[in-house]
Each structure stands twice: as structure tokens, then as C-alpha cells.
Amino acid sequence: MRLLRIHTDDGLRDAVLADDGWVATLPGTSEAFDPDRWRERAAAATGPAVEFEAVRLAAPLSPGKVVCVGLNYADHAAEGGQQAPAEPILFMKAPDTVVGAHDDVVIPRGGEKTDWEVELGVVIGRTASYLADEAAAMEYVAGYVLVNDVSERHFQLARGGQWDKGKNSATFCPLGPWILTADEVPDPQAIKLGLDVNGEALQDSSTAEMIFGVAHLVHYISQFMTLYPGDVISTGTPAGVGAGQKPPRYLRAGDVLRVWADGLGEQHNQLVAAP
Ligand code: ZN
Numbered sequence: 001m002r003l004l005r006i007h008t009d010d011g012l013r014d015a016v017l018a019d020d021g022w023v024a025t026l027p028g029t030s031e032a033f034d035p036d037r038w039r040e041r042a043a044a045a046t047g048p049a050v051e052f053e054a055v056r057l058a059a060p061l062s063p064g065k066v067v068c069v070g071l072n073y074a075d076h077a078a079e080g081g082q083q084a085p086a087e088p089i090l091f092m093k094a095p096d097t098v099v100g101a102h103d104d105v106v107i108p109r110g111g112e113k114t115d116w117e118v119e120l121g122v123v124i125g126r127t128a129s130y131l132a133d134e135a136a137a138m139e140y141v142a143g144y145v146l147v148n149d150v151s152e153r154h155f156q157l158a159r160g161g162q163w164d165k166g167k168n169s170a171t172f173c174p175l176g177p178w179i180l181t182a183d184e185v186p187d188p189q190a191i192k193l194g195l196d197v198n199g200e201a202l203q204d205s206s207t208a209e210m211i212f213g214v215a216h217l218v219h220y221i222s223q224f225m226t227l228y229p230g231d232v233i234s235t236g237t238p239a240g241v242g243a244g245q246k247p248p249r250y251l252r253a254g255d256v257l258r259v260w261a262d263g264l265g266e267q268h269n270q271l272v273a274a275p
Contacts, residue, residue: 001016001038001039001042001180001181001183001184002016002017002178002179002180002181002265003015003016003035003038003060003061003143003178003179003181004016004017004023004055004057004058004060004176004177004178004179005029005057005058005059005060005061006023006025006050006055006056006057006058007056007057007058008025008056011029012029012058013025013026013027013029014026014029014030014038014041015055016038016042016045017052017178018049021051021052021053022049022050022051022052023049023050023051023052023055024042024045024049025045025048025049025050026038026041026042026045027041027045032229032230033061033123033125033142033229033230034229035125035142035143035179035181035229039181056102057100057101057102057176057177058100058176059098059099059100059101059174059175059176060145060175060176060177060178060179061123061145061175061179061230061232062095062098062230063095063098063175063230063231063232064095064228064230064231065092065095065228065231065232066092066093066094066095066097066098066147066173066231066232066233066234067090067092067221067225067227067231067232067233067234068090068091068092068093068119068149068167068233068234068236069088069089069090069212069217069233069234069235069236070085070088070089070090070091070163070236071084071085071089071211071236072085072088072089072210072211072212072235072236072237073205073209073210073211073236073237073238073239074209074211075205075209075238075239076236076237076238076239076240076241076244078239079239079240079241079243079244080243080244084211085211087212087220088212088216088217088220088221090221090224091162091163091164091167092164092167093149093167093168093172093173093234094168096170097167097168097169097170097171097172097173098173098174098175099171099173099174099175100174100175100176100177101146101174101175101176101177101265101266101267101268101269102177102267102268102269103171103174103269104171104269104270104271104272105148105150105171105172105174105251105257105269105270105271105272106169106170106171106271106272106273106274107152107251107252107253107271107272107273107274108152108155108169108170108274109274110154110155111152111154111155111169111274112152112154112250113152113153113154113242113243113248113250114150114151114152114153114242114250114251114271115150115151115152115153115241115242115243115250115251116148116150116151116195116197116202116203116241116242116251116257116259117148117149117150117151117237117241118146118147118148118193118194118195118203118237118238118259118260118261119146119147119148119149119193119234119235119236119237120144120146120147120188120191120193120207120210120214120234120235120261120264121144121145121146121147121175121232121233121234121235122141122144122188122214122217122218122232122233122234122235123141123142123143123144123145123179123230123231123232124140124141124142124218124227124228124229124230124231124232124233125140125141125142125143125182125229126139126140126142126229127226127227127228127229128140128218128222128226128227129222129226129227130222130223131218131219131222131223133219134215134216134218134219135215136219137214137215137216137218137219137222138182138214138215138218140218140222140227141182141188141214141218142179142181142182142229143179143180143181143182143185144179144180144182144185144188144191144263144264145175145176145178145179145180145232145264146175146176146177146193146259146260146261146264146265146266146267147173147174147175147232147234148173148174148195148257148259148267148269149167149172149173149234149237150169150171150172150173150174151166151167151172151241152165152166152167152169152172153166153242153243153250154166155169174259174267174269175232176265176267177265177266177267178264178265180263180264184263185263188207188213188214189207189208189210189213189214190206190207190208191206191207191261191262191263191264192204192205192206192261192262193205193206193207193238193260193261193262193264194240194259194260194261195240195257195258195259195260196257196258196259197242197249197251197255197256197257198255198256199256199258202240202241202242202245203237203238203239203240203241204240205238205239205240206238207235209238210235210236211236214233214235217233217235218233221233251271252271253271253272253273254270254271255270255271256268256269256270256271257269257270257271
């Protein structure tokens with residue numbers, strides 16, 4: 001099932017996207033992310049359907065937190081001159097950086113090196129704390145969602161401290177267009193994903209190339225923090241980011257991103273300058 005949220009004249013609404021390309025709007029918006037409740041309401045939906053192309057997309061959920069994994073593809077670590085990590089590198093993106101799949105991405109004031117990172121997002125469906133083993137971890141995954149971990153490299157790497165400055169500018173986390181529920185993803189390590197800038201394909205890879213897979217990450221992260229329903233783990237990006245180009249290239253106002261993953265849809269975002 002494909003879960004999404006749309007802006008309507010009556011406000012934000014939960015919705016589901018059917019195989020025929022029509023979107024069924026559900027009554028109301030869920031307070032907390034509850035995939036089972038979403039499914040029940042979808043089964044009972046009687047509202048008018050809208051063509052997907054005609055809806056105004058919001059992010060498909062408002063995460064409690066976004067836990068990001070750094071350098072989780074060997075080719076991306078290598079393009080940055082870094083060793084593949086011995087265990088997952090974690091950092092956080094603030095939930096208020098999340099925007100919809102068609103929203104503008106704002107280049108922050110003082111930003112010089114705004115960059116892109118297509119990633120597989122894992123949506124948590126059940127509270128997970130100190131999971132016993134990797135085998136149990138997948139039961140805590142509700143679904144998958146496309147993430148662009150937009151990053152300002154100048155802030156991230158040349159302004160001191162940890163990575164937070166470069167990862168948390170407003171609009172730096174386009175999410176969606178939809179959540180694909182886990183029952184429709186037989187193998188999360190076999191999802192092709194990529195990103196184009198102004199029509200030029202710069203990232204084109206597969207989650208098969210991840211160093212630490214989804215089950216490992218969910219189990220691992222649960223040893224350090226409690227994961228709650230609606231939290232998102234963004235699992236890292238493959239090679240082909242702007243900083244890895246030769247010469248490096250970064251985003252400018254007017255650029256257009258197309259971000260995609262098989263089964264997870266596409267994001268289309270325009271870059272704009274900060275007001
Ligand atoms: Zn990332």
C-alpha cells in the first residue's frame with residue numbers, strides 16, 4: 001500500500017495511492033503514525049478519488065526524528081577520500097527540515113556548496129529498544145520512503161563542529177512522495193535509486209551496495225536510542241554527490257532535481273535562494 005498525505009482545501013489529509021494512479025483521500029489526518037489504522041481507514045474510504053498528478057503533495061508523515069547514516073556506501077566513502085566505517089556513523093536531521101516531494105529546496109544564506117544525497121528511508125512502525133538481534137529488526141519496519149539528505153558541505157565540513165550545521169537548513173529533507181508499506185518490499189537491499197540534476201543522471205545505484213543493511217541498522221540504532229512509530233532512518237547515499245564530481249559541482253538557484261527509487265516514486269524539486 002502507498003501511503004501519502006496531501007494538501008486539500010480542507011487542510012492536510014491522509015490518503016492512499018491505488019495501482020490505477022488514483023488517490024483516495026481519507027477522513028482526517030492521523031495524529032501519530034499508525035500504519036495499521038491507516039490501512040483500516042483506507043479499506044473504508046468512500047471519499048472522491050483524485051488523480052495523482054493533480055494532488056498537492058505533503059510529506060507522507062511528520063517524523064518524530066530522522067536518524068541518518070553517514071558513509072554507508074563504500075563508493076561514496078571513497079569519493080570523499082574516507083575509509084568505509086567499521087560500524088555505522090549516525091547523525092540527526094531535525095524533523096522540521098522535512099518538506100514534500102515537490103517542494104522547493106532553499107539554498108541557505110552563506111551556502112556555497114549545497115549538495116544532494118538520494119537515500120532509502122526506513123519508516124519505523126513499532127517502538128524498538130534494545131532489539132535482541134537483526135532477525136527481529138524487520139518486524140519493526142512499517143515501510144520505506146524516498147529521502148534526499150540535502151547537505152551544505154561548506155557548513156558541514158569547513159565551519160567547525162559536527163555535521164549538524166550542514167544538514168539542518170530549512171527544507172533540507174524532501175520526503176516522499178509516499179510510504180511503500182513493508183509487505184510490498186520483498187528485499188530492501190535490492191532497490192535501485194538515483195538522482196538527476198537538470199536532467200543529467202549523477203547518482204545511479206542500488207541499496208545492494210549498502211555496507212550496513214536495513215536489518216543491521218534498525219538493530220544497531222535501537223542499542224543507542226529508542227525508535228518510535230513514525231521515526232525515519234535515512235540509510236546513506238551512494239556515490240555521485242556533488243562533492244564527489246570532478247571537478248565538484250553544487251546546486252544553484254534554478255536547478256531542478258529529480259530523485260527516484262524503484263517503487264518509491266520520484267521527487268521533483270526546484271532550488272531557490274534563501275529570502
Ligand atoms: Zn546522507
